[in-house]
Amino acid sequence: MPKTIEVTELILRDAHQSLMATRMAMEDMVPACEDIDKAGYWSVECWGGATFDSCIRFLNEDPWDRLRKFRKLLPNSRLQMLLRGQNLLGYRHYEDEVVDRFVDKAAENGMDVFRVFDALNDIRNVRQAIKAVKKAGKHAQGTICYTVSPLHTVTGYVEMAEQLVDLGCDSICIKDMAALLKPQPAYDIVKAIKEACGEELRIHVHVHATTGVTMVSLMKAIEAGADCVDTAISSLSLGPGHNPTESLVEMLEGTPYVTKLDKSRLLKVKEYFAGIRPRYKEYLSNITGVETEIFDSQIPGGMISNMESQLKQQGAADRLKEVLCEVPRVRKDAGYPPLVTPSSQIVGTQAVFNVMMGRYKVLTGEFADLMLGYYGTTLGQRDPEVINLAHKQARKNPITCRPADLLKPEWDQLRSSGLALKGCNGSDEDVLTYAMFPQVAPKFFSTRQEGPKNLGKDPSAKPAAAPAPGGNAETGKGPVM
Amino acid sequence: MPKTIEVTELILRDAHQSLMATRMAMEDMVPACEDIDKAGYWSVECWGGATFDSCIRFLNEDPWDRLRKFRKLLPNSRLQMLLRGQNLLGYRHYEDEVVDRFVDKAAENGMDVFRVFDALNDIRNVRQAIKAVKKAGKHAQGTICYTVSPLHTVTGYVEMAEQLVDLGCDSICIKDMAALLKPQPAYDIVKAIKEACGEELRIHVHVHATTGVTMVSLMKAIEAGADCVDTAISSLSLGPGHNPTESLVEMLEGTPYVTKLDKSRLLKVKEYFAGIRPRYKEYLSNITGVETEIFDSQIPGGMISNMESQLKQQGAADRLKEVLCEVPRVRKDAGYPPLVTPSSQIVGTQAVFNVMMGRYKVLTGEFADLMLGYYGTTLGQRDPEVINLAHKQARKNPITCRPADLLKPEWDQLRSSGLALKGCNGSDEDVLTYAMFPQVAPKFFSTRQEGPKNLGKDPSAKPAAAPAPGGNAETGKGPVM
Ligand SMILES: [Co+2]
Ligand SMILES: [Co+2]
Numbered sequence: 001m002p003k004t005i006e007v008t009e010l011i012l013r014d015a016h017q018s019l020m021a022t023r024m025a026m027e028d029m030v031p032a033c034e035d036i037d038k039a040g041y042w043s044v045e046c047w048g049g050a051t052f053d054s055c056i057r058f059l060n061e062d063p064w065d066r067l068r069k070f071r072k073l074l075p076n077s078r079l080q081m082l083l084r085g086q087n088l089l090g091y092r093h094y095e096d097e098v099v100d101r102f103v104d105k106a107a108e109n110g111m112d113v114f115r116v117f118d119a120l121n122d123i124r125n126v127r128q129a130i131k132a133v134k135k136a137g138k139h140a141q142g143t144i145c146y147t148v149s150p151l152h153t154v155t156g157y158v159e160m161a162e163q164l165v166d167l168g169c170d171s172i173c174i175k176d177m178a179a180l181l182k183p184q185p186a187y188d189i190v191k192a193i194k195e196a197c198g199e200e201l202r203i204h205v206h207v208h209a210t211t212g213v214t215m216v217s218l219m220k221a222i223e224a225g226a227d228c229v230d231t232a233i234s235s236l237s238l239g240p241g242h243n244p245t246e247s248l249v250e251m252l253e254g255t256p257y258v259t260k261l262d263k264s265r266l267l268k269v270k271e272y273f274a275g276i277r278p279r280y281k282e283y284l285s286n287i288t289g290v291e292t293e294i295f296d297s298q299i300p301g302g303m304i305s306n307m308e309s310q311l312k313q314q315g316a317a318d319r320l321k322e323v324l325c326e327v328p329r330v331r332k333d334a335g336y337p338p339l340v341t342p343s344s345q346i347v348g349t350q351a352v353f354n355v356m357m358g359r360y361k362v363l364t365g366e367f368a369d370l371m372l373g374y375y376g377t378t379l380g381q382r383d384p385e386v387i388n389l390a391h392k393q394a395r396k397n398p399i400t401c402r403p404a405d406l407l408k409p410e411w412d413q414l415r416s417s418g419l420a421l422k423g424c425n426g427s428d429e430d431v432l433t434y435a436m437f438p439q440v441a442p443k444f445f446s447t448r449q450e451g452p453k454n455l456g457k458d459p460s461a462k463p464a465a466a467p468a469p470g471g472n473a474e475t476g477k478g479p480v481m
Numbered sequence: 482m483p484k485t486i487e488v489t490e491l492i493l494r495d496a497h498q499s500l501m502a503t504r505m506a507m508e509d510m511v512p513a514c515e516d517i518d519k520a521g522y523w524s525v526e527c528w529g530g531a532t533f534d535s536c537i538r539f540l541n542e543d544p545w546d547r548l549r550k551f552r553k554l555l556p557n558s559r560l561q562m563l564l565r566g567q568n569l570l571g572y573r574h575y576e577d578e579v580v581d582r583f584v585d586k587a588a589e590n591g592m593d594v595f596r597v598f599d600a601l602n603d604i605r606n607v608r609q610a611i612k613a614v615k616k617a618g619k620h621a622q623g624t625i626c627y628t629v630s631p632l633h634t635v636t637g638y639v640e641m642a643e644q645l646v647d648l649g650c651d652s653i654c655i656k657d658m659a660a661l662l663k664p665q666p667a668y669d670i671v672k673a674i675k676e677a678c679g680e681e682l683r684i685h686v687h688v689h690a691t692t693g694v695t696m697v698s699l700m701k702a703i704e705a706g707a708d709c710v711d712t713a714i715s716s717l718s719l720g721p722g723h724n725p726t727e728s729l730v731e732m733l734e735g736t737p738y739v740t741k742l743d744k745s746r747l748l749k750v751k752e753y754f755a756g757i758r759p760r761y762k763e764y765l766s767n768i769t770g771v772e773t774e775i776f777d778s779q780i781p782g783g784m785i786s787n788m789e790s791q792l793k794q795q796g797a798a799d800r801l802k803e804v805l806c807e808v809p810r811v812r813k814d815a816g817y818p819p820l821v822t823p824s825s826q827i828v829g830t831q832a833v834f835n836v837m838m839g840r841y842k843v844l845t846g847e848f849a850d851l852m853l854g855y856y857g858t859t860l861g862q863r864d865p866e867v868i869n870l871a872h873k874q875a876r877k878n879p880i881t882c883r884p885a886d887l888l889k890p891e892w893d894q895l896r897s898s899g900l901a902l903k904g905c906n907g908s909d910e911d912v913l914t915y916a917m918f919p920q921v922a923p924k925f926f927s928t929r930q931e932g933p934k935n936l937g938k939d940p941s942a943k944p945a946a947a948p949a950p951g952g953n954a955e956t957g958k959g960p961v962m
Pocket of ligand 1 (some may be wrong): 014176177206207208
């Protein structure tokens with residue numbers, strides 16, 4: 001009997017986030033839901049920070065309403081979301097009560113599976129969210145952000161998996177947002193976690209397609225015992241997106257593994273989104289091939305374009321090479337954080353500052369916070385001299401505690417501020433929307449009654465003043481912390 | 482010690498054939514040659530039927546001159562070509578002396594490795610070419626066209642490999658022109674051939690990327706013992722093309738396999754062709770994603786578009802579904818030929834005829850020839866009733882001998898006809914050019930002195946009356962037989 005490999009479909013969240021700047025309107029997803037629901041997926045990822053943000057920033061859509069619609073449209077499916085641990089869907093750490101309330105409301109509105117991660121892999125930053133998910137009776141998926149550095153080892157990832165299991169996680173996700181996970185490490189990490197934690201521990205693998213090797217990594221992860229992999233329907237796959245769902249199904253033919261996906265349903269979903277895709281062409285990623293340089297530079301493509309535009313703004317476009325050489329140095333000094341949002345922006349901007357003004361002559365507020373522990377802890381030791389500079393410039397003390405431990409209860413304040421906004425409907429959901437995006441929510445509440453804008457249908461509906469989406473498609477954008 | 486996996490670079494032949502309609506001018510390849518030459522490839526594929534055709538049909542370039550230039554520009558590299566067995570680079574069977582003379586001249590002008598195949602996998606159609614290659618002291622690579630049918634088995638492929646070895650082949654190529662080769666069969670076939678023929682028999686694997694699974698197939702083929710795989714530099718890869726060279730290098734990191742490719746050279750080649758690619762945008766394939774339907778339909782994408790346009794011409798575009806259902810029937814009746822040029826066009830056109838006029842009411846001349854054995858033998862038995870119809874309509878008897886056995890010596894006639902053409906330079910190379918493309922060569926000879934046209938540089942140089950390239954990018958196009 002072949003082993004069934006389960007699949008999480010990404011089309012409703014990460015796929016359009018990675019390939020069309022998170023702009024897909026709910027209206028354009030609805031017609032595909034029946035086929036998605038009946039195709040046999042283990043789960044359907046459909047909610048996260050960037051989609052939430054995009055809903056209120058660009059689409060004039062209530063993200064909670066979107067979730068409730070998904071719940072109705074996908075009655076047979078586990079709904080899955082990506083949750084940034086103590087940051088929830090926002091860009092700062094929230095006090096624990098806010099975490100609890102957010103998770104409760106997401107569960108109440110229909111969420112089944114919470115993939116909880118922290119950009120620094122600081123386990124303390126995911127603890128409260130996982131606890132809340134378990135309390136709500138939902139599936140808590142503890143997440144390991146995969147990165148490469150002299151300090152990141154298979155053993156380290158296994159230890160993190162064990163800690164996540166100890167927190168009560170129902171499954172582990174190995175999350176490779178930058179397409180860095182090669183076949184052999186994919187095999188080794190899955191194998192080692194299974195050996196350490198037991199065969200029955202579910203392991204999910206999330207990879208992007210950017211570097212052209214990760215379909216092979218999925219195969220190797222499956223051979224090592226992975227239970228579920230993430231893919232996106234082919235018409236919205238590849239490039240900075242994901243490996244195609246249909247290819248995964250075909251890849252396994254004749255092997256000791258099989259999916260239970262219904263190919264005729266997949267074909268319908270494919271054809272449907274092939275029709276939708278061109279409507280969003282102004283948002284489409286123009287990367288359709290692969291990029292392998294990231295393996296050597298460790299600098300994701302989106303981060304390079306961010307740094308390029310920062311340099312251009314300062315009339316120093318010719319200094320990109322220096323900045324690219326500076327990045328690994330800054331990353332090392334910061335204790336080898338994975339380079340994903342927000343750490344990629346923080347490290348990248350500091351590298352630009354270092355080249356333009358001299359090394360660590362000026363620290364950004366965010367970099368100082370990172371050095372001082374306000375984002376959490378890093379695997380590597382942070383450089384004591386740079387910590388000292390950060391301490392002096394930011395006039396803050398370094399901390400070693402969990403960052404959220406410094407926060408005072410804030411729910412009541414958030415609630416009263418939220419309720420005071422014009423158009424707020426008085427629900428806890430609205431308060432949470434305000435709490436996540438205090439700069440964007442007020443305008444959204446005030447225009448909500450105008451109804452959703454479909455930017456694919458009517459590109460002119462795009463608000464002229466809206467900021468462009470940030471560099472990293474994975475975890476959203478905007479101001480940090 | 483990791484095993485070194487060798488690589489054949491396809492950028493100079495199959496990559497631009499598959500992705501930009503074979504239009505790349507020699508001028509645009511020259512600057513990349515030094516880096517290609519020093520990157521550490523096992524071979525550089527740079528010549529074949531479609532590039533030869535395109536040279537004289539579109540680019541006003543002497544294909545023999547191109548070969549001699551490659552020889553000078555790539556002094557450290559094995560030059561490799563694709564040779565259609567008894568068809569050489571043309572669309573009919575040639576008498577053995579022409580085969581011998583062609584191979585001799587190709588060798589003399591610098592060719593090292595001859596990948597010899599027959600579209601029907603009829604070993605008799607590759608015998609003479611392989612003999613000629615061996616006589617010229619060059620590398621003869623016997624080729625198995627991979628296809629899927631109820632009759633095609635691993636055992637069958639192993640037997641074909643053994644026969645190719647018996648003919649004196651220096652290596653075996655498994656050639657998957659339609660991206661049908663899944664990981665498990667890739668593993669099984671390579672493994673079984675190695676077991677039957679010995680570990681020391683070199684096995685090369687050629688796959689396209691169309692279906693999104695073949696990078697995994699390369700990994701599995703390597704695990705089974707494959708010695709060399711074909712890839713294309715990333716900036717001209719994927720879609721109907723090939724897996725990216727750089728991704729292959731990275732994929733193997735940490736495994737028991739390694740390439741000896743120089744990544745910094747690859748990066749230069751990549752960046753160079755990334756700059757060239759947009760200049761050919763009017764020829765670029767607009768398929769950048771994957772297509773997996775071919776696994777079920779067995780009908781390559783190019784073949785579907787051919788049939789669609791045939792139906793449109795007859796005002797019957799609405800009957801495509803019927804035709805698609807008819808194709809497997811026709812293929813079965815024809816003895817399950819692999820669906821590649823020319824068999825894909827022959828089977829596809831007959832399916833259109835069957836739907837439009839009633840099953841086998843009218844046979845095309847080519848389909849009749851196929852049924853009567855004039856292309857060679859097929860793995861499956863051809864349907865006796867349809868053979869009978871072909872016999873009646875074509876007024877030809879079925880044959881079972883090697884088709885070329887029926888041909889009379891023709892070199893002297895070809896030579897005198899070729900030499901009589903205006904602009905012919907009197908060389909055997911020119912005679913061979915005429916022999917391969919008797920309809921195109923006369924015009925080419927008469928305009929040759931005007932020098933090459935670079936369609937990327939100056940799209941207006943495109944001859945207005947030139948026919949569009951045919952459906953299948955693999956083995957050329959144009960009239961058949
Ligand atoms: Co992702
Ligand atoms: Co090919």
